[in-house]
Amino acid sequence: MCDKPNLSEVEKFHKKKMKKTNTEEKNTLPSKETIEQEMEFVKSS
DSSP states (O other), X not given: OOSSOOOXXXXXXXXXXXOOOOOOOOOOOXXXXXXXXXXXXXXXX
């Protein structure tokens, strides 16, 4: 086994050939009301 990784493919990589993508936030933060409800539930447990 070799201790060093094979970087030959990385050296051939061309960043300009990559396609652009649009990212969209899917994990939204909970509302203030939701946080308060969960806090009340935890306190009552």
